[in-house]
Amino acid sequence: MTELLLIAASGLAREVLAMVRSSGPFDVIGILDDDEDKLGRVVDGAHVLGPIKDALLFPHALLLVCIGSGAGRESVVMRLRALGLAENRYATAIDPTVNVPEGCVIGTGSILLAHVSMTASVTIGNHVVAMPGVTFTHDDIIGDFATFASGVSLGGNVRVGRAAYIGMNASVRERRSIGAKATIGMGAAVLNDVPDDETWAGVPARVIRRGNSPALEGAQ
Numbered sequence: 663m664t665e666l667l668l669i670a671a672s673g674l675a676r677e678v679l680a681m682v683r684s685s686g687p688f689d690v691i692g693i694l695d696d697d698e699d700k701l702g703r704v705v706d707g708a709h710v711l712g713p714i715k716d717a718l719l720f721p722h723a724l725l726l727v728c729i730g731s732g733a734g735r736e737s738v739v740m741r742l743r744a745l746g747l748a749e750n751r752y753a754t755a756i757d758p759t760v761n762v763p764e765g766c767v768i769g770t771g772s773i774l775l776a777h778v779s780m781t782a783s784v785t786i787g788n789h790v791v792a793m794p795g796v797t798f799t800h801d802d803i804i805g806d807f808a809t810f811a812s813g814v815s816l817g818g819n820v821r822v823g824r825a826a827y828i829g830m831n832a833s834v835r836e837r838r839s840i841g842a843k844a845t846i847g848m849g850a851a852v853l854n855d856v857p858d859d860e861t862w863a864g865v866p867a868r869v870i871r872r873g874n875s876p877a878l879e880g881a882q
Contacts, residue, residue, distance in 0.1 A: 663689040665723040666753055669714055669738055671695045671705045674791065675728035676704075678755055679706050679726060685758045689724060717742060717751075722752035727771060727789060732807035732825035733843070738769070739807075749788070755761050771805065788826075805842065823858065845871075 665670050666688035668675045675693060682688045692711040695701075700710045702770060725747070727735045742751075745848055752771035760778045762768065769788035784798040787806035798804070798817040805824040814828045814882045817836030822828070826840045829848035834840065839855045847863030847870075861871035870876065 663687055664753070665689050665691050665720070667691060667711075667715070667717060667720055667723045667725050668693045668708065669725060669727045670729045670734075671697070671700045671703065671710050672728050672730060674730050675708075676706050677802070678726060678777060679708055680729055681757050682755060686755060686871060688724070688753065688755075691720070702809065715745060717747060718745060723873065726750050726753045726755055726772075728773070730791070730808045730809065732789075732791075732827060735771075736807045736825055737789075739789060752789070763877065781818075793830075795878070799836070811848065 666689055668678060668690060671693050676882045678692060682690060690708050692709045693705055693742060694714045694716055695710050696713045703710045709879055727738050729735045744752045750768055750854060752767060754770055754772050756778045757814040759776045760774050761817040763780060763782060765782060766784045768786045771789035774792045778792045779797045780798040785801045787805045789807050790804055791858045792810045793812040795810045795813045798814055799818040801819045802816050804822045807825040808822050809827045811830040813831040817834060820834050821830055821839040823840055823842035825842060828846040831848055832846045832850040832869050834852040836853060841856050841858035844856045844858045845861040850863050850864045851866045852862060858859045858875050862868060863870050
């Protein structure tokens with residue numbers, strides 16, 4: 663079996679551990695985390711071995727970044743790239759309940775948990791996380807580091823930008839785009855294009871924040 667190191671002692675890491683131990687082709691040899699208080703701890707049977715930079719000490723192991731935030735995953739990948747780690751050092755973890763039809767593409771470092779669905783010609787970038795029950799429909803294109811909470815549904819020909827986040831049970835109408843680093847609130851129904859770095863929520867969804875500033879009077 664291929665040796666696998668998980669990065670970040672997180673809830674997502676625990677979910678990945680459960681998935682790969684029951685069905686995956688990986689032997690999880692430990693977890694790396696920069697939190698010194700976690701060093702030496704055991705997370706669901708996996709030992710926290712050291713900081714993230716110690717990935718260099720395990721040249722034969724593949725890596726999987728288990729940080730829930732897309733921006734957080736991107737930061738770690740950029741740090742490791744600066745240390746000389748190539749993209750081919752990352753694993754891709756796909757639950758056995760996930761059917762990947764011919765013509766669909768999944769990038770390296772991505773994590774697809776149970777019952778994620780894909781129909782036709784779906785393209786998923788690198789280091790994407792899809793929680794259980796996400797639906798990708800025909801011709802969806804997902805940017806690197808995007809994150810999908812449980813139960814998200816995308817219509818056909820949807821574009822999701824780099825490091826965007828779509829909250830639990832949100833839905834996106836066909837032929838719409840979600841900008842880079844945009845956030846969609848849980849349960850939202852997105853009927854229009856969402857620009858980069860905006861937060862939308864509601865049914866139908868509307869902008870509530872642009873960057874770090876509320877877009878509407880009284881928005882929280």
